[in-house]
Amino acid sequence: MIKVKKHRSLKHVRRVENAATYIILIIISAIWLIPFAYLLLHSFRAEPGAYVPYIIPKSFTFDNYIKLFKNEEPFKFMTWYLNTFIVALVTAVIQTIMVLMVSYAFSRLRFKFRKGYMKLILLLGMFPGFMSMIAIYQVLKLVGLNQSIFSLIIVYCGSSAMQYYISKGFFDTIPYSLDEAAKIDGANERTIFFRVIMPLAKPIVIYTLLMAFTAPWGDYMFASYIANGDANKFNVAVGLYTFLTDKNRYEWFTSFCAGAVLVSIPITVLFFVLQRYYVEGVTGGAVKG
Secondary structure, eight states: HHHHOOOOHHHHHHHHHHHHHHHHHHOOOOOOOHHHHHHHHHBBBOOOOSOOOOSSSHHHHHHHHHHHHHSSOOHHHHHHHHEEEEEEEHHHHHHHHHHHHHHHHHOOOOOHHHHHHHHHHHHTTSOOGGGGGHHHHHHHHHTTTTOOHHHHHHHEEEEEEEOHHHHHHHHSSOOTTHHHHHHHHTTTTEEEEIIHHHHHHHHHHHHHHHHHHHHHHHHOOHHHHHHHHHHGGGGGGHHGGGSSSTTTTHHHHOOOHHHHHHHHHHHHHHHHHHHHHHHHHOOOOOOOO
């Protein structure tokens, strides 16, 4: 009887703990969603102005979205959106290829100074990227690539191989016996990479693509520096910021909210569709027993 009572009391305690955990998570999620809910509501607000003493609009309209697509002056939202999409897509493809190849080399190959290279990359990665912005801009200016969206692709991809850590950890979970079996059958390293490793690495490929796509999509600092005031070279982050200047804030704040909603849609859809692969890429291994 005593054991039964203890068992019941433990189950009760666990239920209380689980309920408390869920309540805390719900509260945290609600707080986290407040800014997104605010943006969404005010993207449909008919009343002008940046700051209003209420959260729920008094009247709703789609005009804030229509203004983004109808007016190419003074704001070129479609141009900015296209610039951002091109940069993010090309960067994602190139970065994914580079990261996976470097990760494979560090994980599966054994060569001189291998550990030294990994330590050097880890050390260089500790320095903030903005420290080199002036030098990078001057180099791009010398070769005639300043104020070009393609210079953003070059810069984003230039140091992408340094982000090999998670991919290497994933490749390390793949048994090396698969490589040895493939070599016995006459496969070279290229065949092993594409025919043996890649079919098992779908989660980490998806994860790397997502990370490579989202970073340029939301970049403001370097994109603003490269554009240097040329509105045709803005990405959406830099372009939407111009909605918030003192001159434009009153008339264009609700359109800014609409633009922010449109910018978030591709990333949100990608994460919802590929969430399972994203989680497996971060936490799981290629081979599970």
